Amino acid sequence: MSPSRLSRLGAKADELAKLSMDKQLRLAVTGLSGAGKTAFITSLVNQLLLGAENHQLPLWTLARKQGFLGAKRVPQPHLHLASFDYLGGMQALQSQPPRWPSPTDGVSELRLKLRYSPQSLIWRKLSHTATLNLDIVDYPGEWLLDLPLLNMTYQQWCEHIANNLQPARKAELAKNWQDLLLNIDIHSPADENTLADIAKAYTEYLHRCKDELGLHHIQPGRFVLPGELAGAPILAFFPLPPALLSEPSGSRKAQKSSYLGLLEQRFEYYKEHVVKQFYRQHFVKFDRQIVLVDCLSPLNSGHQSFCDMQLAINQILHSFNYGQTSLLRRLFAPKIDKLVFAASKADHVTPEQHDKLVQLLSQLIAEGKRHVKFEGISTQTMALASIKATQSGKVQINSQSFSALKGILQSDADSQKVTTVFPGEVPASLPKPEFWQQQGFEFSPFQAPQANSFEALPHIRIDQAIEFLLGDKFK
Ligand code: GDP
Known part of the structure; x- marks a missing residue:
């Protein structure tokens, strides 16, 4: 083999090695x-x-x-x-x-x-x-909260939501969308605008659970973080109170165009085209x-x-x-x-x-x-x-040394004042009731570092x- 052919082969082998x-x-x-x-x-x-x-x-x-x-x-x-x-x-x-x-x-x-x-x-x-x-x-992690929906029928999902309406404050926030449900007969032909209004009220309820109660376990996950689905009709559904579903008339097979029929279809569509799609894609x-x-x-x-x-x-x-x-x-x-x-x-x-x-x-x-x-x-x-965003160090108080943090609190962004904070003890295990009574931990957001x-x-x-x-x- 000629030297030039050998060196060409050598270069090819090098390239292949790089590729692999x-x-x-x-x-x-x-x-x-x-x-x-x-x-x-x-x-x-x-x-x-x-x-x-x-x-x-x-x-x-x-x-x-x-x-x-x-x-x-x-x-x-x-x-x-x-x-x-x-x-x-x-x-x-x-x-x-x-x-x-x-x-x-x-x-x-x-x-x-x-x-x-x-x-x-x-x-x-x-x-x-x-x-x-x-x-x-x-x-968003919230999207993974939808996985269990794949194992549920619409009826089971409604029961699941109803069982999780405790505590009282959550039930109070839910009142708005639940009141709207009183005006519909779930077997009558569905009106798209009514469906959209109730779905909007349900979404507002979920947002308030998140913002006012600091809750994260929110279903369906896309209602609060819709991504590219914002405003799409696939998100226009909501759970019904199980009492409505278990009434003698509620157990009739739902007509496709009735409220119940449409809610069931949208729930199934959401499972197939949103939840499964995310996992597949x-x-x-x-x-x-x-x-x-x-x-x-x-x-x-x-x-x-x-x-x-x-x-x-x-x-x-x-x-x-x-x-x-x-x-x-x-x-x-x-x-x-x-x-x-x-x-x-x-x-x-x-x-x-x-x-x-x-x-x-x-x-x-x-x-x-x-x-x-x-x-x-x-x-x-x-x-x-x-x-x-913080610096850690020791602070002397009455000749005793304490660990502390220094940083600019987000609330001091205008004055750029550096504050020394003692954030409190992180519990090393799941907090006991006494922890919540004493509220032993307080942390405030810091301004990002420059x-x-x-x-x-x-x-x-x-x-x-x-x-x-x-x-x-x-x-
Ligand atoms: P995401 O919603 O999960 O994307 O959360 P972000 O990354 O937007 O973080 C939310 C907020 O948490 C930020 O705006 C910061 O105030 C705070 N944060 C996030 N990471 C850090 C960090 O490493 N140190 C500090 N001090 N704050 C952080």
């Missing part, structure tokens, strides 16, 4: 609204673009060993999906005074090309550099997942809000139930193999309390874990702050999340 080393990974980020998804993705992207250079990622082995060569943003693979607005988020953080990035309310994605030196000798012999195409996908493609949980806000908001968040998080766990008999496994073929539960906003408590925060989160999800089989999924529980375009954002343990979620991909 180029990898792809879809990392999904979720959590209930306000959990910190937008801040997390903004910071993750920022760390990958700048953090290694800034030596900010010591817990990520590849960066520590200087095997990470850099990242750049490239066009996202799915042109029909919204783009995650990284630049908008950075602009907000760089403005004066800095603002937190605006949250998204649907699915959005962003692609980074990560270049690295392969860590295993075999791959390194083939090529000095390799690429990982990392797709980061953001979606997005969820089954995720390789890795991080679920962010804000344990601190519900500690502030009170017992009911805390229990409701616990219920919602445990419901979310069912979307990772890969046991042979699980509904999810029977309907879809999900492939997530690594899952992180992260207590977010850890900069709201002093560093020696981070372990307690992790223990609290572990207890929060313990109940759900008893019913869920994470077959083939490795999980990790941790505490992190995507964007650290960012610039050449330094990576300050964070706590984002590198630990990178190590667990991506670390094995750089072999």
